[in-house]
Amino acid sequence: MNAPVAAHEFGKVAVMYGGNSAERAVSLNSGSAVLAALQSRGVDAHAFDPSERPLAELKSEGFSRVFIALHGRGGEDGTLQGALTLMNLPFTGSGVLASALAMDKWRSKLVWQACGLPIPDYAVLTAETDFAAVAEQLGLPLFVKPAREGSSIGIVKVKTAAELPAAYQEAAQHDSLVLAERGMSGGEFTVAILGSDTDARALPSIRIVPTTEFYDYEAKYFRDDTRYLCPSGLSDAAEAQMRQLAVQGYQALGCRGWARIDFLLDNAGLPYLLEANTAPGMTSHSLAPMAARVDGLEFADLCLRILSMCEVG
Template sequence: MNGFASNIDAKALGKVAVLMGGRSAEREVSLMSGQGVLEALLSRGVDAHAFDPAERHLDELLKEGFARCFIALHGRYGEDGTVQGALELLGIPYTGPGVMASSIAVDKIMTKRIWRFEGLPTPDWRLVSNAEQTRTAFEALGAPMIVKPAREGSSIGMAKVMSAEECEAAYALASKYDPEVLCEQFIAGDETTCAVLGEGVSARALPVIRIVAPEGNYDYQNKYFTDTTQYHCPCGLPEGEEAEIQRLVERAFRTLGCRGWSRADIMIRASDRKPFLLEINTSPGMTSHSLVPMSARAAGISYEALCLGLVAGASLDGVRKSQ
């Protein structure tokens, strides 16, 4: 992918809004992502401007003559199809997957249902709506069990349950963020992530990253605010394993109808080295700790080129513009 973002005329992209901040629980991370993207686009000569939907109405995008948007929003009201739908109505092309793919992918339960139907491997799970159902799920799935909100990211509201006594507190934490709570079988093994760029049959996976977090706890703090988590890219996995993960992630990306870019999280079960899809992020982080820029660098794509290529590929559902 060394030619990614080559021969792009920055001036021809017009006025670009970098949507950042927003109203989700991931606002802080989104502001960091957006600032990085904004600086990268400006460095490449793009007429880019910060735009926070929590502080300004989206119709101002049209009034102020923005030609396209880079969505650096994370979580609800930015990664769930709502902003995508608004931009469709405004007729302003945007980065990343469209309305349907975004709304499905942000919902971990719907995503897992589709992947399971398509024969893609994902850990067993239960949807629960109270503490008693969480305990019942624990009896079925066993320990450890992951409990998390169905529609949040960055490990917000997530807990690892080791005993039935911990179920009530885990449910209470997750349900603060979403009335629908996912209980998921824990897969012990290597934690990896893999990004995809492109669209349809031309979409291609970037190099796999293997994550080694302190005590195996890759939580919100260890994702964004510590330097103790180790990221291995090249991943150090056998070549065949990495290729299998890349093929799996490309299938997962296409199955949900994604376009532009996304990043999937995968666990490799230690006992038999089988990969399992956990979730897919349709507006991945772009902070200094983020993983897509790291993987892109390993593929010969700089952070600035990544941002430029993504915004140049901004589009609307059913409309594809070549740059």
């Protein structure tokens, strides 16, 4: 665990949020919450929207580190991390490789599979795919999704084989790489992780219970009837197993600082890694802050902890 750092030791901090990904609106909420929290603790933090200003201003305006509160492409996918690395500016969260891997749900799965970690059965879809054969192979319902998107954007739940081509078309509007996954019906969980390398530690799991068909954009950000349970209600053994899988999945991708790993259970209650988010939502009612609070870490302390783990490159 890192020693506490006095606010002034962080220097001038850029909280990067906004951006121009499909998740801009979510990022505006995350970033303003992080900015207010850091300022409330005396950090010299300032908003920086990379869709409105050139990155070079980070240097010319004397910023000494960056809190990345951007979600999706151009902020969470390794590109920004590469630019900041070349500028020799420390930034929060994962570096280039882990960010890029986690953004790509197909390649995350390949890494996790190679490590023997459990993932739902899936297929890569193209316009030439035999859709009926995929429905046969994965069973119904199944989920079709763009490989490199977030906030459930472009995800379609497919209940009959006949719906699959249209679901593919929908997902393909968001990404040239499209996946189909077996629908898992045993419940949905997420585990936030703090720390790097051997210090990486999982926070308590959260169970997500949407009232909609699945945890879609509306259920994530607009509905007030989505239920979040933390503690999640898993048995001690199942909780320990999910936290261990989360840390293994995090380390396999090479994540650092912090991240959130999403899980689904099958009918038998067995856990499967769904995906990793290297710059998860950070509004005061987002999931990582919720787990941190249950673990005794208030939102502003979580922001400070993440900031204290900044690294270059």
